[in-house]
Amino acid sequence: MVDKTSDVRAIDKKREPRKRIAHLDYLFVAPAALFLLLFMVYPVLFNISLSLRDVTAATLLDTSQNTFVGLSNYAKVFQNPAFATTVINTLVFTFFSLVFQLGLGMALAIFYTRSFPGARYMRGLYLVAWTIPIVVSGSVFRWLLEGDAGVINYLLRTLGLIHQSIFWISNPNTALVSVIFVNIWLGLPFNLTLLIAALQGLPQEVYEAASIDGASGWQKYRFVTLPMLRPALLSIVVLGLIYTFKVFDLVFIVTGGGPLNASDVVSTLAYKMVFRDFLFGQGAAILNLLFVVLFVLSLFYIRTTQREEV
Amino acid sequence: MKTLFSLYHRGYGLSLLGLLMLAIFLFPIYWMVLTALRPSTEIFAYPPHFLPNVVDLGPIKQVLSDPKVPRYFINSAIVGLGCTVLSLLLATPAAYALAHLPLRGKSLLMLISLSSLMFPAIMIATPLFVIFSRMGLSDSYFGLIVANTTLALPFAIMVLRPFFLAIPKQLTEAAKIDGCTTWGAFWRVILPLSVTGLLTTAIFTFLIGWGDLLFAITLVNSDEVRPITAGIYANMGNNTIRWNAVMAISTVAMLPPLVLFLITQRYVVRGLTVGAVKE
Structure with a gap:
C-alpha cells in the first residue's frame, strides 16, 4: 500500500x-x-x-418470513399504558437528574475553583465515581438503599426524618425517586468537571473590572459569571439531556424498572419487550421513537457547540 | 479537635471543607469495600459500624474461589483491551484525516460520529444480536469487542481529533516536501507527537469496554465469554442477596478502572473536557 x-x-x-x-x-x-x-x-x-413487521422469536433470524404490518406496532405501543408511564418516568427522571446535577455541580464547581491547598487534586477525585462500571455503583446503591440494614434508612432515622424503614426499591412510590437519587450521584462528577473547565475558561479581567466597580461576590456571580457561562452551560445541559434520556444500566441494575413499571424508563421498557417478552416489532418501534428524540437533541447539540467554536 | 482548629487558622479551612464534601460523595465506594471485607454477622449490625472493626477476607476469598469469577475477570480484560485496540486502529487515522486532510464529506463523517455518540446502546443491541447470530459471532469475544467498539469508536474520534488539531498542519506538509507520503507523515511525524492523545483515548475506550453491561447480557450466554459486569448482575438476581459477596465481586470489578484512573487522572480530566463524553 x-x-x-x-x-x-x-x-x-x-x-x-x-x-x-x-x-x-x-x-x-x-x-x-x-x-x-x-x-x-x-x-x-x-x-x-x-x-414495520410482525416478528416473533421464531422468525427473528430470517427476515424474509416476517410479514409487513405497517405502523401497527407503533399503534400498539401508543395504546400500551406502560408506554405512557415510562415516557412520564423518563421526563421526570431527566428533569430532576439534570436540575440537581447542574445545581450541585455548579455549587461544587464554584467552590473547587477557589484556590486552596489540594483543590485541584480533590476535584479530580470526584471522577472516581464516573470511572467505575455503572453495574458496580448500581449494586452499591442497592445495598445503601436496602430497607432493613441500609445506611440511608439508618441516617434518615437518626436524623429523625423518618420513623419507619422505607423499602426504597420495592415500594412503587419511592422506586423512581431512588433511581433519580443514584443518577444524580452518578452524573455529578461529569457535570462538575465540565463546569470547572467552563469557569476556568472565563477571562479574569472582567472580574477585576467588576471588583473595581464595587461588585459583591454574589453580584459578580449573577451579572458576570452566569451570562458569560451561558454558551457552555447550554451545551452541558443538552449533553446531559442526551445522556440522561438514554439511561439504561443504572435503572436496570437498581430497580429493574419495577415494581411493575413504577421506575421503568423508555430504554428499560424496550429491553423488556425485546429480550423478555420477545415483542421485537414493538420494542423496535419504541427504540425508533427514542432515536428520533435523541437525534433532534444531537443536532441541537452540534449546532450549539459549533456556534461556540466560531 | 485542636489540630483541626490550628489547620483552620493556617488557612486550611477550605481544604478541610473540600475534603469533607469529597468524603461524603465517595462514601458509597468506601462502604462497598468495607462490606466486602466483613463477615455476614457484621453486615446487619444495627446501628451500622462505620469503621472497619473486623476485617474478614472470607467474602473476597469465597468469590475468587469460584472458578467462574477469575474467568469473568479475564473476559472483561479481553473485551476491554480488544475494544481499545480496535477503536484506536480505526479512530486514529480517521481523526487525523478529519483534522488535517482536505477531504470531501468530512462534515458528514463528523456528523455521523457526533450523533452516534448519542445513540443508546440498546438501539443496536437487537440488530447486532441478529447480525451476529447469522454470522456465527454470537457468544464470542469478537462479537462483544465489535459491539463495544461501535460505542467507543465515535467517542475515540471525538477525543482524538482535538489532539491532532493542536498539531500544526504545516508539519504534514513539511514531511511531504521531505519525501514522505501522507501515510508516512502520519506514521513517522504526527503519531509520535500524539502519544498523549492516544493514551487518553485508550483509557476511555478501555473504560467503555470494561463497564459495558448491556452487550454483556444480550450477546453472551456462556460463562466462557461472560464479562464480570454480567457476573455481578447474575449475583444480584436472587431474592436473598448476600451483600458481602456482591460487594466483594463489585470491588474486584472496580479495581482495574480505579487503578487505571488513579494513575492517569491528569489525562482523563483533560480528555474529558476536550472531547467531552462517556456514556
Whole structure:
C-alpha cells in the first residue's frame, strides 16, 4: 500500500500531486466509515424495518418470513399504558437528574475553583465515581438503599426524618425517586468537571473590572459569571439531556424498572419487550421513537457547540 | 479537635471543607469495600459500624474461589483491551484525516460520529444480536469487542481529533516536501507527537469496554465469554442477596478502572473536557 502511494506520487509529482494524493487520503477514514456504516447505520435501518413487521422469536433470524404490518406496532405501543408511564418516568427522571446535577455541580464547581491547598487534586477525585462500571455503583446503591440494614434508612432515622424503614426499591412510590437519587450521584462528577473547565475558561479581567466597580461576590456571580457561562452551560445541559434520556444500566441494575413499571424508563421498557417478552416489532418501534428524540437533541447539540467554536 | 482548629487558622479551612464534601460523595465506594471485607454477622449490625472493626477476607476469598469469577475477570480484560485496540486502529487515522486532510464529506463523517455518540446502546443491541447470530459471532469475544467498539469508536474520534488539531498542519506538509507520503507523515511525524492523545483515548475506550453491561447480557450466554459486569448482575438476581459477596465481586470489578484512573487522572480530566463524553 505504502509503496504504491509513493510510486504514484513519484510519477505524478510534477503534474497534479494534490488530486492524486487526495484520493488515497480517503483510505484514512475508510475503515472507520465502513465500520460505522455496518455496525451503526445498518442497525438503525434494521430497527426501522423490524418496527414495520410482525416478528416473533421464531422468525427473528430470517427476515424474509416476517410479514409487513405497517405502523401497527407503533399503534400498539401508543395504546400500551406502560408506554405512557415510562415516557412520564423518563421526563421526570431527566428533569430532576439534570436540575440537581447542574445545581450541585455548579455549587461544587464554584467552590473547587477557589484556590486552596489540594483543590485541584480533590476535584479530580470526584471522577472516581464516573470511572467505575455503572453495574458496580448500581449494586452499591442497592445495598445503601436496602430497607432493613441500609445506611440511608439508618441516617434518615437518626436524623429523625423518618420513623419507619422505607423499602426504597420495592415500594412503587419511592422506586423512581431512588433511581433519580443514584443518577444524580452518578452524573455529578461529569457535570462538575465540565463546569470547572467552563469557569476556568472565563477571562479574569472582567472580574477585576467588576471588583473595581464595587461588585459583591454574589453580584459578580449573577451579572458576570452566569451570562458569560451561558454558551457552555447550554451545551452541558443538552449533553446531559442526551445522556440522561438514554439511561439504561443504572435503572436496570437498581430497580429493574419495577415494581411493575413504577421506575421503568423508555430504554428499560424496550429491553423488556425485546429480550423478555420477545415483542421485537414493538420494542423496535419504541427504540425508533427514542432515536428520533435523541437525534433532534444531537443536532441541537452540534449546532450549539459549533456556534461556540466560531 | 485542636489540630483541626490550628489547620483552620493556617488557612486550611477550605481544604478541610473540600475534603469533607469529597468524603461524603465517595462514601458509597468506601462502604462497598468495607462490606466486602466483613463477615455476614457484621453486615446487619444495627446501628451500622462505620469503621472497619473486623476485617474478614472470607467474602473476597469465597468469590475468587469460584472458578467462574477469575474467568469473568479475564473476559472483561479481553473485551476491554480488544475494544481499545480496535477503536484506536480505526479512530486514529480517521481523526487525523478529519483534522488535517482536505477531504470531501468530512462534515458528514463528523456528523455521523457526533450523533452516534448519542445513540443508546440498546438501539443496536437487537440488530447486532441478529447480525451476529447469522454470522456465527454470537457468544464470542469478537462479537462483544465489535459491539463495544461501535460505542467507543465515535467517542475515540471525538477525543482524538482535538489532539491532532493542536498539531500544526504545516508539519504534514513539511514531511511531504521531505519525501514522505501522507501515510508516512502520519506514521513517522504526527503519531509520535500524539502519544498523549492516544493514551487518553485508550483509557476511555478501555473504560467503555470494561463497564459495558448491556452487550454483556444480550450477546453472551456462556460463562466462557461472560464479562464480570454480567457476573455481578447474575449475583444480584436472587431474592436473598448476600451483600458481602456482591460487594466483594463489585470491588474486584472496580479495581482495574480505579487503578487505571488513579494513575492517569491528569489525562482523563483533560480528555474529558476536550472531547467531552462517556456514556
